[in-house]
Amino acid sequence: MISDFTLSLPQWAIDEHARLPSHLHTIEERMAAVIRFSRLNFENGTGGPFAAGVFERDSGKLVVIGVNRVVLSNCSSAHAEVMALSLAQQALGTYDLGGAGMPVYQFVVNWRPCAMCYGATLWSGVRSLVIAGSGPELESITGFDEGPIHPQWDEELAKRGVELTNNVLHEEALAVYRDFAASGKLVYNGRGGDSA
Amino acid sequence: MISDFTLSLPQWAIDEHARLPSHLHTIEERMAAVIRFSRLNFENGTGGPFAAGVFERDSGKLVVIGVNRVVLSNCSSAHAEVMALSLAQQALGTYDLGGAGMPVYQFVVNWRPCAMCYGATLWSGVRSLVIAGSGPELESITGFDEGPIHPQWDEELAKRGVELTNNVLHEEALAVYRDFAASGKLVYNGRGGDSA
Numbered sequence: 513m514i515s516d517f518t519l520s521l522p523q524w525a526i527d528e529h530a531r532l533p534s535h536l537h538t539i540e541e542r543m544a545a546v547i548r549f550s551r552l553n554f555e556n557g558t559g560g561p562f563a564a565g566v567f568e569r570d571s572g573k574l575v576v577i578g579v580n581r582v583v584l585s586n587c588s589s590a591h592a593e594v595m596a597l598s599l600a601q602q603a604l605g606t607y608d609l610g611g612a613g614m615p616v617y618q619f620v621v622n623w624r625p626c627a628m629c630y631g632a633t634l635w636s637g638v639r640s641l642v643i644a645g646s647g648p649e650l651e652s653i654t655g656f657d658e659g660p661i662h663p664q665w666d667e668e669l670a671k672r673g674v675e676l677t678n679n680v681l682h683e684e685a686l687a688v689y690r691d692f693a694a695s696g697k698l699v700y701n702g703r704g705g706d707s708a
Numbered sequence: 709m710i711s712d713f714t715l716s717l718p719q720w721a722i723d724e725h726a727r728l729p730s731h732l733h734t735i736e737e738r739m740a741a742v743i744r745f746s747r748l749n750f751e752n753g754t755g756g757p758f759a760a761g762v763f764e765r766d767s768g769k770l771v772v773i774g775v776n777r778v779v780l781s782n783c784s785s786a787h788a789e790v791m792a793l794s795l796a797q798q799a800l801g802t803y804d805l806g807g808a809g810m811p812v813y814q815f816v817v818n819w820r821p822c823a824m825c826y827g828a829t830l831w832s833g834v835r836s837l838v839i840a841g842s843g844p845e846l847e848s849i850t851g852f853d854e855g856p857i858h859p860q861w862d863e864e865l866a867k868r869g870v871e872l873t874n875n876v877l878h879e880e881a882l883a884v885y886r887d888f889a890a891s892g893k894l895v896y897n898g899r900g901g902d903s904a
């Protein structure tokens with residue numbers, strides 16, 4: 513039987529990390545890096561147009577930017593958010609990025625996380641979520657299903673101590689989705705058998 | 709930088725798998741095996757009292773039973789459901805357990821999945837979800853936060869072609885949660901720093 517699995521970033525992402533500064537001081541710089549990774553991911557054929565970064569909120573120190581790896585990893589949970597949070601937790605040696613004595617960690621994503629990744633965000637311990645948008649544009653442009661997220665998703669974040677910053681580099685994020693849609697690359701929603 | 713991470717089942721789970729029959733013919737047998745794993749997981753100190761199994765719905769063939777690995781893996785996404793679905797997808801070589809030409813896969817979990825794992829279930833491609841219950845008992849007995857799941861979570865499953873069977877071995881599942889609570893073992897909700 514298979515008793516373990518490994519998820520990894522593509523080589524281009526490792527190379528790009530090496531070129532990034534150690535600190536990104538504004539949330540716009542952080543989002544720009546995340547959006548750049550989202551574009552490179554689909555252009556390199558290594559996954560969907562999604563990326564997510566973990567930073568120290570106050571210093572801007574970059575921990576890691578993850579990208580979507582669903583198709584090539586054979587893993588429907590390998591969304592950019594799960595990749596980034598898991599890699600950050602491995603790097604920092606803890607399952608709780610909100611543990612006592614730690615800096616405030618900020619999670620920067622190129623759209624509102626899907627139903628699964630919304631939960632993954634809550635459980636990660638991050639105390640700040642920065643997104644490029646939260647409307648239906650992502651689904652309508654790309655065809656990806658984002659799932660049934662809780663109607664009071666923003667209030668539920670606040671209740672759990674996660675501060676939200678929305679609409680950062682909104683148009684820049686949408687441009688990547690439009691280019692992805694125009695590329696004709698795979699939209700990998702589950703249960704493909706339904707339409708086969 | 710860290711560019712990959714590996715999640716694995718504990719040795720006792722590998723040993724237990726070797727002792728299970730290749731097929732479990734009723735949903736009660738399947739749930740009993742899952743509940744047994746949930747108990748063994750906390751009793752062995754390898755994670756929270758949660759397990760999840762992937763089976764072929766019609767033949768009862770066992771693919772894999774996963775268990776919660778959050779704390780020892782330093783990974784807040786390593787819930788039993790993500791472990792089981794990811795291992796099943798690795799074993800079957802696909803990110804979509806609902807792909808064309810595949811048998812119907814059934815997902816058996818010892819309670820309603822949390823907000824994150826609810827989404828993970830949708831994205832996995834499974835077409836059947838069997839749970840031991842869906843009420844507040846899990847949270848009230850154990851103290852685990854299950855997160856803000858969509859109020860019409862059951863209708864949303866149906867909309868996406870996932871059939872639901874609820875309250876299978878309900879009391880047996882609750883008995884494990886009660887024994888877990890009595891054990892005084894760690895409840896690992898994120899942002900532990902909040903109360904520190």
